[in-house]
Amino acid sequence: MTIPHGDLLYEGKAKRIYAGAEDKQVLVEFKNDATAFNAQKKAQLDDKGRLNCRISACLFEVLEREGIPTHYCGIAAETWMVVQRVEVIPVEVVLRNIATGSLCRETPIAQGTPLEPALLDLYFKDDSLGDPLLTDARLALLGVVSSEMRERIELLARNVNAVLIPFFREIGLQLVDFKLELGINAAGELLVADEISPDTCRLWDLSCLDAEERILDKDRFRKDLGGVIEAYGEVCKRVQGACPTPRNCS
Ligand code: TMP
Ligand code: ASP
Numbered sequence: 425m426t427i428p429h430g431d432l433l434y435e436g437k438a439k440r441i442y443a444g445a446e447d448k449q450v451l452v453e454f455k456n457d458a459t460a461f462n463a464q465k466k467a468q469l470d471d472k473g474r475l476n477c478r479i480s481a482c483l484f485e486v487l488e489r490e491g492i493p494t495h496y497c498g499i500a501a502e503t504w505m506v507v508q509r510v511e512v513i514p515v516e517v518v519l520r521n522i523a524t525g526s527l528c529r530e531t532p533i534a535q536g537t538p539l540e541p542a543l544l545d546l547y548f549k550d551d552s553l554g555d556p557l558l559t560d561a562r563l564a565l566l567g568v569v570s571s572e573m574r575e576r577i578e579l580l581a582r583n584v585n586a587v588l589i590p591f592f593r594e595i596g597l598q599l600v601d602f603k604l605e606l607g608i609n610a611a612g613e614l615l616v617a618d619e620i621s622p623d624t625c626r627l628w629d630l631s632c633l634d635a636e637e638r639i640l641d642k643d644r645f646r647k648d649l650g651g652v653i654e655a656y657g658e659v660c661k662r663v664q665g666a667c668p669t670p671r672n673c674s
Pocket of ligand 1: 525623626
């Protein structure tokens with residue numbers, strides 16, 4: 425299903441962004457495309473767009489209820505979300521509660537090590553460079569984010585973590601790590617943008633001890649574990665059980 429929209433403004437790996445009815449808003453279409461390893465691995469996963477749109481909408485509403493500003497306005501259809509137009513900060517913000525993934529590939533830290541406080545890693549959002557890890561000195565050198573904004577970004581990301589950890593725990597999921605993208609709206613406010621979904625979070629089923637079976641996120645696709653959509657469906661079912669139906673904004 426498609427909905428009335430303006431010009432295509434941007435096409436990313438998992439979403440298309442279109443001009444909306446109002447200047448301050450844009451429409452996001454969640455695609456079924458799945459990619460990993462900087463799009464070297466690709467697949468079409470039926471229903472992924474709908475599931476990620478629904479999961480993200482619910483999670484944005486959870487954040488909003490806790491006073492965390494996001495770009496989310498509402499959903500317009502199953503795979504369509506209305507969001508505020510923002511200038512995206514070209515930094516991917518990763519918070520890690522448990523060591524896994526690239527942290528364990530790139531350092532001797534053992535898989536599963538609890539990280540308290542959560543480890544904040546910033547990456548430069550640039551596919552042609554493979555989204556490199558940034559040091560604070562490199563961030564300052566690049567000049568894309570001031571030191572004051574760097575502090576605001578960290579505070580916002582840690583606040584998101586503080587809301588999402590207990591939210592997911594309540595529905596039997598462990599928030600292992602996640603990636604946020606942040607943006608600045610016309611009023612100059614810093615907002616959580618992009619999406620929050622099993623594409624961008626690692627989520628483990630707390631009731632399952634098996635190291636592979638418990639994975640309910642995109643690692644199933646990255647590691648060829650199968651059952652990707654079933655895992656996303658399970659996350660969606662649990663998230664929806666805990667949130668009211670996301671508001672419609674068509
Ligand atoms: P990493 O361990 O591969 O660095 O991933 C950390 C988190 O960021 C994990 O929750 C997956 C998410 N992520 C993205 O959302 N997009 C990406 O391109 C990558 C590499 C990771
Ligand atoms: N978003 C990544 C890509 O570039 C993949 C990932 O999430 O690992 O394809």
